[in-house]
Each structure stands twice: as C-alpha cells, then as structure tokens.
Amino acid sequence: xxxxxxxxxxxxxxxxxxxxxxxxxxxxxxxxxxxxxxxxxxxxxxxxxxxxxxxxxxxxxxxxxxxxxxxxxxxxxxxxxxxxxxxxxxxxxxxxxxxxxxxxxxxxxxxxxxxxxxxxxxxxxxxxxxxxxxxxxxxxxxxxxxxxxxxxxxxxxxxxxxxxxxxxxxxxxxxxxxxxxxxxxxxxxxxxxxxxxxxxxxxxxxxxxxxxxxxxxxxxxxxxxxxxxxxxxxxxxxxxxxxxxxxxxxxxxxxxxxxxxxxxxxxxxxxxxxxxxxxxxxxxxxxxxxxxxxxxxxxxxxxxxxxxxxxxxxxxxxxxxxxxxxxxxxxxxxxxxxxxxxxxxxxxxxxxxxxxxxxxxxxxxxxxxxxxxxxxxxxx
Numbered sequence: 001x002x003x004x005x006x007x008x009x010x011x012x013x014x015x016x017x018x019x020x021x022x023x024x025x026x027x028x029x030x031x032x033x034x035x036x037x038x039x040x041x042x043x044x045x046x047x048x049x050x051x052x053x054x055x056x057x058x059x060x061x062x063x064x065x066x067x068x069x070x071x072x073x074x075x076x077x078x079x080x081x082x083x084x085x086x087x088x089x090x091x092x093x094x095x096x097x098x099x100x101x102x103x104x105x106x107x108x109x110x111x112x113x114x115x116x117x118x119x120x121x122x123x124x125x126x127x128x129x130x131x132x133x134x135x136x137x138x139x140x141x142x143x144x145x146x147x148x149x150x151x152x153x154x155x156x157x158x159x160x161x162x163x164x165x166x167x168x169x170x171x172x173x174x175x176x177x178x179x180x181x182x183x184x185x186x187x188x189x190x191x192x193x194x195x196x197x198x199x200x201x202x203x204x205x206x207x208x209x210x211x212x213x214x215x216x217x218x219x220x221x222x223x224x225x226x227x228x229x230x231x232x233x234x235x236x237x238x239x240x241x242x243x244x245x246x247x248x249x250x251x252x253x254x255x256x257x258x259x260x261x262x263x264x265x266x267x268x269x270x271x272x273x274x275x276x277x278x279x280x281x282x283x284x285x286x287x288x289x290x291x292x293x294x295x296x297x298x299x300x301x302x303x304x305x306x307x308x309x310x311x312x313x314x315x316x317x318x319x320x321x322x323x324x325x326x327x328x329x330x331x332x333x334x335x336x337x338x339x340x341x342x343x344x345x346x347x348x349x350x351x352x353x354x355x356x357x358x359x360x361x362x363x364x365x366x367x368x369x370x371x372x373x374x375x376x377x378x379x380x
Contacts, residue, residue: 017074043163154212248324254357266338
C-alpha cells in the first residue's frame with residue numbers, strides 16, 4: 001500500500017538522509033561493528049546536515065520542525081541500511097523531548113546548540129543491575145547538599161554510554177516517597193566520580209556503544225536538575241510513548257527491508273531445478289509476512305500522525321511497541337530460514353538483521369510490561 005503520510009518536503013529530506021547514510025555510514029559500518037563504537041565525527045556530519053534534533057527552536061540553531069515524521073525518516077533509513085546501531089534515534093526521539101520540555105532557558109542555551117551540532121551526545125540512564133522496566137526500583141540516590149546533589153549508584157545497558165557528554169539520570173532524591181521521590185539530573189562528562197565501565201559486548205547492534213555507568217559521590221550542581229524535584233517519574237511516563245513508537249518504527253522498517261532482501265534471494269536461489277520462491281511453502285511464508293508487515297505499517301503510520309496531533313496514548317504506543325517487535329523477531333527468523341545455510345553466515349545481511357532484532361522486545365519496557373499497560377487500561 002502507498003504511504004500517504006509524507007509530502008514532498010519529507011521525501012526530499014528522506015533523499016538527503018539516504019545519501020548521507022549511503023556515503024558516510026554504510027561503507028564504514030562493518031568496521032564500526034568490530035570496534036563496538038561509531039566515530040564522533042559522524043555525529044558532527046549529521047549535525048552539520050540538520051539530521052539531529054530537528055525540532056529544536058531556531059533560537060538555538062535548530063530547524064524548529066515539530067513533526068515526528070522527520071525523526072521517523074532518520075531511523076527508517078538507518079534501519080534499512082542495517083545501521084540501526086547508530087544512536088541518532090535515541091538522541092533525537094528519546095532524549096531531545098526532555099531537553100525541550102523540562103529545561104530552563106539557561107539550560108537550553110547551554111545544551112541545545114551542542115546537541116544540534118553533534119558536539120554533545122546524549123544518553124538516558126534508567127536501567128540498573130536490579131531495576132529495569134520497573135522504574136520505582138531504582139537505587140541510585142541524589143542527596144542535596146547546599147547548591148549541589150551528591151549522586152551514588154550504578155546504571156547499566158546505557159545506549160551511547162561511552163560517547164555520552166550529558167546523561168539524563170534517573171535518581172531517588174527522596175527514597176521514602178516512592179514514585180514521588182524520583183527526579184532527573186543531567187550528569188555531564190568530566191564530573192568527578194562519574195566513571196564509565198565496560199563497553200558491553202552484545203549479540204546485536206554491535207556498533208552501538210552500550211555501557212555501564214558508575215557514580216561515586218558525584219557532585220552535580222542544582223542547576224543540572226531537569227524540571228522539578230520529585231517529578232521525574234511523571235516526566236518519564238509522559239515521554240515514554242514517543243520512545244516506544246520509535247522502537248515500533250524501527251521494527252516495521254526492519255521487516256520491510258528483510259522481506260525485500262528475502263524475496264530477491266528466493267527469486268535467485270534455485271533448488272530442484274527452480275527458484276525456491278516457486279515452492280508453495282516459500283510463497284505462503286512470504287505472503288504471510290508481507291500481509292502482517294503491511295498491517296503493522298498502517299498502524300504505525302497512524303500512530304505517527306496521532307503523536308503529531310498530541311493524541312497518541314500510552315496504551316496505543318504500548319500496542320505498537322509489543323506487536324511490531326514480536327513481528328520483527330518472527331519475520332527475521334522466517335526470512336533467515338528461507339535463506340537456508342547462507343542465512344546463518346554473517347556475510348549475508350539477514351543474519352545481522354536477525355541478531356539486531358532480538359533486543360527490540362526487551363528495551364523501552366519489555367513486551368510483557370506493554371501488555372500489562374494495555375490490560376490495565378481495560379479496567380483489569
């Protein structure tokens with residue numbers, strides 16, 4: 001089905017992003033996967049071309065485009081090129097809204113221009129060794145002492161963790177108040193006591209730096225508080241729908257790319273004197289995947305427009321996230337199977353798509369938690 005949510009300006013933007021990905025990322029991405037990190041100069045090039053934080057106001061050097069479709073285009077093009085481990089999506093889709101909504105004018109002037117240019121790479125630190133989808137279980141503390149907070153604790157699985165210059169950190173400012181005791185602090189590179197642990201080795205998304213972070217009596221100025229003290233949990237819940245939609249956008253783009261390469265493979269690969277796509281099992285499997293992917297595409301595009309209108313609910317975002325990522329894992333498995341033994345070889349792109357997919361039902365809230373969110377909305 002023809003996508004109808006984009007206009008000529010979106011298509012021109014997509015062409016520019018695609019050229020950038022083809023010229024500046026694809027030729028080098030395999031090496032970045034071996035290195036476990038993307039060079040910082042790629043971020044600077046993306047910033048120079050206007051592919052970072054497109055929704056930032058012009059006063060800070062941004063394009064002031066409050067249209068999530070541009071964000072979707074960036075992650076779609078990275079995903080289709082097999083470069084979903086490049087952390088632009090987290091920077092644009094997840095972190096930027098916090099900096100736009102919950103910072104003071106002074107904070108915006110200090111941080112936004114560098115976020116736009118790619119000079120300052122951001123991360124968000126929620127997950128801890130003992131706390132993941134259940135945010136009220138975080139143990140990292142921030143005790144106010146005069147004009148600063150003293151932060152102690154540990155975070156893990158932090159995307160952009162090695163490169164990050166500013167980390168939105170979920171902390172307990174009042175452990176006795178439960179959700180109302182959670183706050184957000186921006187902890188910056190170079191603060192004494194802020195250390196990075198390992199660049200974690202993963203089964204997929206290998207070019208994405210994913211790190212452990214340690215805070216040992218880190219003195220964080222009070223002016224680095226994001227929004228109001230005790231409002232952190234509310235800010236997180238308000239922002240998670242866009243993060244979960246971003247994951248769904250990646251999932252559908254990956255399904256479409258995997259299907260395209262698998263259909264081509266089934267047309268070219270022969271067995272018993274004919275292309276394997278001529279066998280009924282192959283045709284049926286491809287027909288099923290194509291149908292489900294089209295259904296996912298329609299729903300996710302509808303969610304994109306709902307987000308633009310300010311109408312996307314937490315429940316709808318949870319539906320999009322769990323259903324499309326489960327579909328993604330299933331499609332990658334079936335596409336790899338249709339590639340036969342070659343699908344198991346990393347030189348074939350489908351193998352990488354298969355490995356990259358597995359984390360999708362886990363992060364941004366596990367799919368089991370997504371179903372809980374949906375179920376509770378039904379009064380159950």
